[in-house]
Amino acid sequence: MTGPAFTLRDVRALMPNVAAYGGERRQHAVTGIAVHHSATANPITGVSMDDAQSIFRYHVEERGWDHGGYHYLVHPTGLVEYALDEAIPAYHAGFTDPDDACGLEQGQYWNHHLIAVCILGWFDRDRVTADGTRIPDRFVTPSPVQWRTAVALLRTIAGRHGLGASDIYGHRELTGCRTACPGANVDLDALRRDIAAGARSDEG
Numbered sequence: 001m002t003g004p005a006f007t008l009r010d011v012r013a014l015m016p017n018v019a020a021y022g023g024e025r026r027q028h029a030v031t032g033i034a035v036h037h038s039a040t041a042n043p044i045t046g047v048s049m050d051d052a053q054s055i056f057r058y059h060v061e062e063r064g065w066d067h068g069g070y071h072y073l074v075h076p077t078g079l080v081e082y083a084l085d086e087a088i089p090a091y092h093a094g095f096t097d098p099d100d101a102c103g104l105e106q107g108q109y110w111n112h113h114l115i116a117v118c119i120l121g122w123f124d125r126d127r128v129t130a131d132g133t134r135i136p137d138r139f140v141t142p143s144p145v146q147w148r149t150a151v152a153l154l155r156t157i158a159g160r161h162g163l164g165a166s167d168i169y170g171h172r173e174l175t176g177c178r179t180a181c182p183g184a185n186v187d188l189d190a191l192r193r194d195i196a197a198g199a200r201s202d203e204g
Helices: 052-062 109-114 144-160 188-203
Strands: 008-010 032-037 073-074 081-084 115-121 167-169
Touching: 032 144, 073 144, 109 115, 115 144, 144 188, 167 188
Parallel strands: 008 081, 032 115, 032 167, 073 115
Antiparallel strands: 073 081
């Protein structure tokens, strides 16, 4: 088996508010991986210019969370940032269910049990920012290297936790979550097929 085919930069210690949450630990078993997109894009080029720092700063300073919402972020260049320790639950797919009507830990099951991977970009057409700016229809799908890196990263994480391709979900596929994330142009079945094919290749 070869090593992971991507460059990983560990930025966990650089994230905002890390001193306050760094000692937290997950109390639930990891049962899967959730795939997200950042839904951010430069209004001129269409490509995401964000990174873990900017995403986490928004989550902490604007949304008031203790920490950012994702464990890993995949750049258009193929760089992977490891931003939140896998041992800490991420705030990435929770929803309000105080009566636990869905049987999903009051809507926190996905946060408790899934590793969160964010592919940086906004993978829809006809993108319009909150101030009404229309973003050109460029970079509306993950770049080829970004796709290959996401496949390799997801396969690596899944292998570490004893998971298969069927345990990898898009945010929109999670019960209780009303969203198009990770974007209409991300083919989740193709993603899982590529992950499964790579896993078989590793075994050979």
